[in-house]
Amino acid sequence: MTDTVVSRPARLALVGNPNSGKTALFNALTGSRQKVANYAGVTVERKLGTVQLADGRSAQILDLPGTYSLRARSPDEIVTRDAVLGRLAGETAPDVLICVADATNLRLVLRLVLELKQVGRPFVLALNMYDIAQRQGLRIDLERLSAEIGAPIVTTVATRKRGLDELVAKADALAISHEGLGDNVWREPTAAQIRAAHREAQRIVKACVRPPERPDTVTGKIDAVLLNPAAGLLILALLLFVMFQAVFTWAEPLMGLIETGFAALSTGVAAVLPDGLLQSLVTDGLIAGVGSVLVFLPQIVILFFFILLLEDSGYMTRAAFLMDKIMGGAGLHGRAFIPLLSSFACAIPGIMSTRVIDNKHDRLTTILVAPLMTCSARIPVYTLIIAAFIPHTKVWGVLSLPGLVMFGLYASGIVSALVVSFVIRKIFWRGTVEPFMMELPTYRWPEPRNVLLNLWTRARIFIERAGRIILPLMVLVWVLSTFPYPPEGATGPAIDYSFAGRIGHFIAPVMAPIGFNWQMTVALIPGFAAREVAVAALGTVYAVGGDDEAGTNLGHLLAGQWSLATALSFLAWYVFAPQCAATLGVVKRETNGWTWPTVMFLYMTGLAYLASFVTYHTAVALGAG
Amino acid sequence: MSDALSLAPDLSAIPADGRESPLSLARKGQRGVIVRVSGQTGRSESIDPEELERRLLEMGFVEGAAFEVLHEGLFGRDPIAVRVDDMRVALRRREAAAVTVQFEEA
Numbered sequence: 001m002t003d004t005v006v007s008r009p010a011r012l013a014l015v016g017n018p019n020s021g022k023t024a025l026f027n028a029l030t031g032s033r034q035k036v037a038n039y040a041g042v043t044v045e046r047k048l049g050t051v052q053l054a055d056g057r058s059a060q061i062l063d064l065p066g067t068y069s070l071r072a073r074s075p076d077e078i079v080t081r082d083a084v085l086g087r088l089a090g091e092t093a094p095d096v097l098i099c100v101a102d103a104t105n106l107r108l109v110l111r112l113v114l115e116l117k118q119v120g121r122p123f124v125l126a127l128n129m130y131d132i133a134q135r136q137g138l139r140i141d142l143e144r145l146s147a148e149i150g151a152p153i154v155t156t157v158a159t160r161k162r163g164l165d166e167l168v169a170k171a172d173a174l175a176i177s178h179e180g181l182g183d184n185v186w187r188e189p190t191a192a193q194i195r196a197a198h199r200e201a202q203r204i205v206k207a208c209v210r211p212p213e214r215p216d217t218v219t220g221k222i223d224a225v226l227l228n229p230a231a232g233l234l235i236l237a238l239l240l241f242v243m244f245q246a247v248f249t250w251a252e253p254l255m256g257l258i259e260t261g262f263a264a265l266s267t268g269v270a271a272v273l274p275d276g277l278l279q280s281l282v283t284d285g286l287i288a289g290v291g292s293v294l295v296f297l298p299q300i301v302i303l304f305f306f307i308l309l310l311e312d313s314g315y316m317t318r319a320a321f322l323m324d325k326i327m328g329g330a331g332l333h334g335r336a337f338i339p340l341l342s343s344f345a346c347a348i349p350g351i352m353s354t355r356v357i358d359n360k361h362d363r364l365t366t367i368l369v370a371p372l373m374t375c376s377a378r379i380p381v382y383t384l385i386i387a388a389f390i391p392h393t394k395v396w397g398v399l400s401l402p403g404l405v406m407f408g409l410y411a412s413g414i415v416s417a418l419v420v421s422f423v424i425r426k427i428f429w430r431g432t433v434e435p436f437m438m439e440l441p442t443y444r445w446p447e448p449r450n451v452l453l454n455l456w457t458r459a460r461i462f463i464e465r466a467g468r469i470i471l472p473l474m475v476l477v478w479v480l481s482t483f484p485y486p487p488e489g490a491t492g493p494a495i496d497y498s499f500a501g502r503i504g505h506f507i508a509p510v511m512a513p514i515g516f517n518w519q520m521t522v523a524l525i526p527g528f529a530a531r532e533v534a535v536a537a538l539g540t541v542y543a544v545g546g547d548d549e550a551g552t553n554l555g556h557l558l559a560g561q562w563s564l565a566t567a568l569s570f571l572a573w574y575v576f577a578p579q580c581a582a583t584l585g586v587v588k589r590e591t592n593g594w595t596w597p598t599v600m601f602l603y604m605t606g607l608a609y610l611a612s613f614v615t616y617h618t619a620v621a622l623g624a625g
Numbered sequence: 626m627s628d629a630l631s632l633a634p635d636l637s638a639i640p641a642d643g644r645e646s647p648l649s650l651a652r653k654g655q656r657g658v659i660v661r662v663s664g665q666t667g668r669s670e671s672i673d674p675e676e677l678e679r680r681l682l683e684m685g686f687v688e689g690a691a692f693e694v695l696h697e698g699l700f701g702r703d704p705i706a707v708r709v710d711d712m713r714v715a716l717r718r719r720e721a722a723a724v725t726v727q728f729e730e731a
Contacts, residue, residue, distance in 0.1 A: 068683050105711060108685065191664075191675065194682040219713075220695070227706060229699035321715045325700040328717070334704075433670045435677060435720045437684055440706055440713040 010059040010175035011092060012051075012168075013083060015116070016100030017109055018066035019314070019441035021128045025100055025158040026063040027453045029168065034063075036457050039088070044079045044355065051168055059172055062094060068108070070115045071188050074358035084119055085184065095175040097123035098167065103133035103140065103155070104216070104442070106209055110201035111194070113149050115186060122180035123151050124171050130155035130163070137213030145208040151180060159447045219314075219442045226315070232322050240341070243306045247299050247345055248376070254298035262291030280482060281475070289474025292530045296346050297462065299376050303345040304458045305451070307338065307353075312446035317438055324436050330418040331425025333357055334436045336366040340417065343373035347583045349462065351590055359434035365421050367590060368600055371583050372417040372576065374410045377531040381574050382409055384535050388555035389567040405571075412575050416607070477529040477581065481537075493541055500525035514573070514612035515566040515620075524579065531579045565619035572615040576608035648692070649722035651705070656693035659709070661725035662686050668719055677723055684716075685709040686724050 016022040026034070030049025039046045047063040064083050065076035072081040079088065086093025099116055101109035106127075116123050125146075127133070133140065146153045152170045156163035174180060189197065226232050266283045273279040310316045316338060324334030332340075335357050343350030350370045357363040383406075390402045479499075486497040495501050504522030511521045519541045527534030539554050542561075558567070578584060584597040591597070619625065645660060664678030671677060686692075686709055695713065696706040704717045 071679065071683070107710065108712060111683075189679075191678045191682060194679055195687060198682065198687045223696065223706070223713075227696040229697065233699060317715065321696075321698070321704060321706060324704050324715075324717070325698050431670075432672045433719070435672060435680060435717065436704060437680060437714065437716045437720060439684070440715055 009050075009057065010096065010172050011062070011094045012059055012096050012098055012171050012175075013062040013064055013094035014098050014100055015064050015080060015084060015112070016066055016126075016128075017068055017102065017105075017112060019439060020066065020100045020102040020105075020109065021158050022066055022100040023063060023454070024447060024450045025126065025128055025156065025164075026061065027450050028158040028161050029061060029164055032453070032456075034457075036461060039079055039091070044076050046079075053168055053172055054165055057172075059168060059175075061098075067112070069112060069189070069194075070119075070186060074355075076355060077358075084116070084121070085186065086121070094121070096171045097121055098126055098171055099123050099151075100126045100128050103127040103130045104136060104138060104212070106140070107201050107205050110149075110204055111197045113151075114197050114200060115189070117150060118184070118186040120180075120182035120184045120186075122174040122178065124167065124174065125149060125151055125153045126163075126167050127153060127155045128158055131157045131160065132216075133212075136215055139210035141208040145204070148204045148208065159450070216442055222443050223318070223440070226318050227321065232318070236319055236322050239310075243303070244344065246306070247302050251298035251302055255295050258295050258297065259291065262287055262294070266291075277482075281478065284482070285475050285478030286471070289478065289529060290471060292474075292533055294463070296376060297459065299345045300349055300462055301455060301459050303342060304349065305455055307342065308451045308454050308458075309446050312444065312451060314441040314443045317440050320436075320438065321440065328436070330422045332366060332369075332418075332421050333359065333362040333434060335438075336362065339366050339370060340373055343370040343375060346375050346377070347371040347373065347580065348586050349458070351583065351586050352461075354590070361425075361429045361431070362434050364591070364596065365424050365429070367587055367596065368424065368603070369417040369421045371578060371580065371600070371604065372413050372420065374413040374575075375531070375580075377580065378409075378574055380532040380535050382406060382571065384555055385558070385567050385571055388559045389562075389564055409571060409575055412572075412611075416576065420603075420607075474529050474581075477526050477533075481526045495522060495526070495537070495541060513616075514609060515563070515569040515616035516573075516612075517562075517566070519561075520566075520570065524577075527579050528581050530582065531574065534579065563620075564624040565616050568619050568624070569612040569616035572611040573608045576604055576611050578604040578608075645725055645727050647722045648707070648724040648726045649718040651694045651721070651726065651728075652702075653694050653697045653705075655728055656691070657726050657728040659686060659688055659690045659692055659724055660727050661688060662723065663725070664723050666719055666722040668722070671719065671723075674723070677720060681720070681724060684714050685712045686714075692726060 014022050014026055026047065026049060029051045033051075034047060034049035037046050037048075038044065044065060049061050049063070051059050051061050053059060062083065064080040067077045067080045070081045070084060072078040082088035083091055083094065084097060097116060097119075099109065099113055101113075109125075113123075113125060127140065127142075142153050142155070152174070154163050154167040154170055156167055158164075226235060266287045269287065270279055270283050273282060307316070310319065320334040320337050323337045327334055327336055336354070338356065339350045339354045341350075342353055347370045350373065351367050354363050354366045354370070357366060386402045386405055390405050393401045395401055395404055477500075480503070481495050481498050481500040483498055486494045490497060501522050503525055505518055508516070508518040508521045519538070523534050523537035523541050526537040535554070538558070542554065542557055562570075578601045584601060587597045587600055588594055648659075662678055662681050664674035664676070664681065666674075666677070690710045692710075693708045694705055695708055698704050702718075704715050705721060706713060706715045707721075708714075
């Protein structure tokens with residue numbers, strides 16, 4: 001088997017500490033020649049790329065999740081460990097490992113290197129960010145270091161593409177020569193063995209590294225401001241404010257463009273296809289369905305742009321530091337901050353990003369409360385109802401009442417998320433509290449190319465998911481809202497006779513106590529495709545013309561038909577209700593089963609019913625019925 | 626190191642220089658040397674001590690390492706950011722209780 005190595009491309013795998021510039025190195029090596037998928041059965045991203053060798057041959061390169069040790073804890077780290085050990089299901093063992101190190105923080109990576117040595121697989125050490133080490137006047141005896149670790153060393157600067165050819169050439173040479181190939185004697189280290197590795201790393205550092213003449217002081221100075229207890233939180237709040245302004249204002253023109261585009265596409269297709277079922281499936285089911293999800297792409301891209309900037313610069317860990325106590329009070333992990341923040345744009349990327357949380361219960365808690373954050377799909381529903389029912393009066397002379405109601409809806413989402421997670425962690429999963437422990441990396445300027453490549457990857461994943469999970473759900477909702485057809489001579493809107501209509505009528509008595517009429521109940525069924533679809537569905541049920549005019553006309557109509565208590569009850573419903581099939585689909589995927597989507601559906605529906613019930617009856621009691 | 630010194634630590638007092646104390650009692654600006662990493666926090670909700678010990682070791686908290694408390698959180702001065710040798714690490718005081726340190730003489 002080993003003799004055939006030359007005939008196929010070498011398989012290389014990147015391992016390294018978090019913040020070692022590993023992903024930047026991967027991006028520099030592969031450029032856009034990379035594929036992102038998931039490992040079979042787990043929700044860890046598998047990033048595979050191709051790199052060209054000087055002699056025209058190519059090599060495959062796998063970017064493994066960052067880790068401090070092969071003693072894995074999170075799903076990400078387990079993938080790294082199993083891939084390195086060559087026991088990952090469905091993955092061939094790599095020929096050569098490329099261990100990526102932050103040249104300015106060698107001590108840390110040396111312990112990982114010592115573990116890699118035990119694995120018995122050939123490896124190369126890439127001393128990345130070597131330019132920074134040189135600028136600091138840090139001297140590394142490369143020859144001695146290479147002899148100590150028993151592996152070749154290449155100095156690299158991923159951001160300047162320096163040392164990349166040499167790195168790949170050295171790795172490829174090892175793949176051919178098998179130098180460094182041995183028996184795997186790696187065992188999960190005990191505390192005593194980690195201490196021994198520390199001593200060994202310390203000895204190697206003493207022997208090979210002369211401390212920097214000009215150590216980095218910038219990070220300390222920035223932290224003095226950003227981690228200042230009071231100023232730090234204020235700056236974080238300001239940053240979030242700017243971020244949300246950008247997410248909502250910059251995205252608006254693009255979202256308009258996408259909506260217009262899909263409307264035009266729909267009209268175009270309708271003109272080509274004959275009237276009937278196929279036309280309806282394509283325009284109302286597929287195009288409208290995909291459009292209603294893709295319309296959030298601009299917001300998601302802008303949000304991820306900020307998140308990537310914050311991550312690459314090193315600020316994200318500081319944000320987690322500042323927020324840990326607040327999050328911890330509700331039983332959440334400091335790292336849950338990022339996923340919950342993302343959920344303000346859309347719960348889907350939020351739930352996807354819970355992968356940064358190691359502990360299973362911490363991660364599930366975050367997933368369960370993420371949809372309570374006010375996502376942008378709720379905005380069309382909120383604005384419709386608020387515009388129709390809340391008078392434009394001033395409160396205390398400055399604050400507008402509609403704005404205040406909007407704020408109240410956002411605040412209810414946040415507060416309820418904190419309360420729910422508190423209840424989950426203090427009542428259901430009382431057990432142990434996962435430690436909050438993380439490295440605060442040196443601040444760095446984000447590399448534009450790197451940010452753009454990662455942004456492109458995020459956008460692509462979202463689009464693929466829109467295709468694979470969301471599309472079938474959209475078609476299902478379309479089927480429910482279309483079949484069966486209304487009988488000959490029917491007078492009501494067609495949806496009234498469909499399965500959706502029947503389900504709506506069937507559960508209408510259940511919804512009556514919270515002030516919902518049957519039209520609203522029917523609209524909730526297609527509204528499961530995506531929250532804002534309920535606006536269009538209400539338009540259909542009340543037989544108001546096309547979607548475009550629905551906004552204004554529908555508002556007037558609803559104002560005449562609903563009481564204020566009903567409108568408020570509807571708003572309360574939308575704060576909590578799991579009106580989003582796509583979110584449930586993503587939860588199913590991320591948790592590998594239907595248990596957690598079911599739990600989410602039940603608890604959110606229960607909360608929604610309770611909130612609407614209380615809202616409706618309070619409003620009626622106050623004379624708004 | 627000397628166990629006698631830490632047999633009955635006075636938890637209410639701000640630790641004086643040169644004394645052994647849990648890292649969880651350290652205040653911003655204090656520095657010194659780590660003398661013991663046990664994994665025992667004395668709190669029931671903490672994870673398995675053996676596991677905590679290994680995680681602390683992996684984050685650089687090892688006997689003999691120099692440390693300095695760089696920052697404290699706003700609420701209850703928690704969590705803390707600590708420089709350990711050449712690494713900056715954030716952790717909660719709950720887990721810092723498993724690390725015994727000796728403060729540097731002023």
